[in-house]
Amino acid sequence: MDFSLTPDQEAFRERVRTWLAANIPAAWSRRAAGSEVPRPETYELGRRWQRTLHEAGFVGLTWPKEYGGQGLTLMEEMILHQEMALAKAPPVLNILGIGMGGPTIITYGTEAQKRRYPPKILSCEEIWCQGYSEPNSGSDLASLQTRAVKDGDHYVINGQKVWTSLAHIADWMMLLARTDPDAPRHKGITYFLLDMHSPGVTVKPLRQITGDPEFNEVFLDNVRVPESQILGGLNNGWQVGLTTLMYERLALGFGLQVRLRVALDALVDMARRVEKHGRAVTKDPVMRQKLAQLWIDTECLKYTGARGITRLLRGELPGPEASAGKMGWVETHQRLQELAMELQGPYAQLRGSDWAVDGGLWQYTFLRSRANSIEGGTTEVQKNIIGERVLGLPKG
């Protein structure tokens, strides 16, 4: 067991750190991010930032070189994410393409697909979104109803997707649609790479409880998709889609732990400035307990992540610790955001006022954190997965 880095890894860390110090855009406010999904007002900055990172060779570290990546290991990927979070770097724009679309295409794509899509994901020339959830299919994704009907060498798609982050700026969608309505429901789904600029695609932004339109409804009316846009074979979409979700948890996981740490640092900093009952809240014994517990839970995620990465680097399957990670992150982050509001007292209600603490930023991150236990698989579904797949309990 060794938690330290090799000299090569240390050198990589140093290179990343030096580069970040010189290149983080001055316009970025280095504030605590409430999620991995960029906010609307940061899209342009995120786009430029991803290109800058890409030119420096810091995007797609683990992807094969022939598809635009750097051919490095998960260790370098982890180091990069840690350093980016510590430097409070902005999030990249094409998070869904990098975290999910690209790795899935590299796993299941034809050679032509693998050469066509991943490089433009990395360079941010093409933004991706994920078309999984539907109005009647969320946690029970296999019940999805969007239809794809064969018509010559095309498929004609009809249906609706919802909660689709970034769809309003996306060029491509990872689309799950039903191609065989008579097959058992997991076996009649196909994974398509859908051009969002196709006729018949309509995107309507949805306003969230934060007030931001971060996600969307996507209507698909007789959208014609060439057969060659199928990924991983006809009626194999469930398998391909699960792979995407596995990468989602892995890829987002790196960033999430460190961003949690950044948020915690900001919280501690704020706590030092806020007074309650005539003293800094950091001197209040109850608040010290809560802050210390958050610190412990945040650090814990780092070690849990390290256990998971070690397994993968050794060529083993993810262990029970991998399942603990997402739930732990969600619970800790929501508690952190609640504490941030509690520490401020009634000031927490203010935003856009001179009286607001930190410009009211915490209000946004607090509200945004409510989605954490829903997006990427609700906590209830995560617990079912742990109960059934890890502990071997019977299905309900």
Place this chain on the structure above:
Amino acid sequence: MDFGFSQEQELLRATARKFFENECASTFVRQRMEEDEGVTPQFWSKLAEQGWLGLVYPEEHGGTGLGFVDLTVLMEEMGRAVMPGPFLSTVLLGGLAILEAGSAGQKKDWLTRIASGEVKTTLALTEPNARWDAAGVTVTARAGKDGWVLNGTKLFVLDAHLADVVVVAARTTEGGRPEDGVSLFLVPRGAAGLAVTLLPTMDQTRKLCEVKLTDVRLPAAALLGARDGGWAPLARVLERATVALCAEMCGGAQKVLEMTTEYAKIRVAFGKPIGAYQGVKHKAADMLVDVENAKSLTYYAAWAVDENVPEAALAASMAKAYTSDAYRKVAGAGIQLHGGIGFTWEHDLHLYFKRAKSSEFTFGDATHHRERVAQLINL
């Protein structure tokens, strides 16, 4: 970075699991609960034969020279078996104090015999004030003409009734910082004025004593380490013993999770195994998260004390804070999911539940360690 156990460590785990399944089944544990000793000479000899009593001692002192990550594996297996007996007190408190603070002669006198199972020891630190910090040490040691005179009461002392020698923390200088006036003494069994009383406690697998010192006269050579310099080595001992205890707690919590999961698969209610109901399944998932998180923090702390990184004290407190809560919650949930049978004396769950509670207090509970974390991160 390679944050997992080695093949040798996995082998140690397999050996230990088999050993405890054979030698420390619940019938054995229950017999030891009923007796004052809490251990048999045969069992203690077998631990010595395995080399486990000297696992973390240097080879020159009869040990195996392994580290705390190796010990973590062994402690997890001991916790899984709710192993009774004075392992924690002898190997990781008294013994480690002698290793950390002792002169060459003192180490030579004691460590080899601890590793061989010939003698037992413990550490008498806490007092009726129930504090784990230096300010809690009020037992006095006065320097006399040709030695020392100790007076006062130690409480919650592990296995003092079995100890051939008790390492006593006493105050040799008043005033100044509490850490600066503490010294350690070797008090042999049967010393005049030493009165050890076994206390009736909830967790009968782990024995606690009161140790009264009334004008206990000791020779100058009984001083362990530097005069007034006892706290630094003691802090290191506590840090390490805390990590070892956390590992033991992780092992116990893991076992409770397994017992509960197995039960949820076979116990049928309303026509289905109860594990099929989300009310049960989700609780089991919460248990798994608690157990895995406790392991993550404990493994890191074990690595940190082995490598002596500056963060070691923080890592130990983070682990103890989390694990104290986690083991108690997991053991409680285990009883809940078992229903009535989990509340019986006959079922083994109460052994874990009680061990979880006694472990929570030992070396400071979650609240104590969270405050330490707050201090160490400069809140």
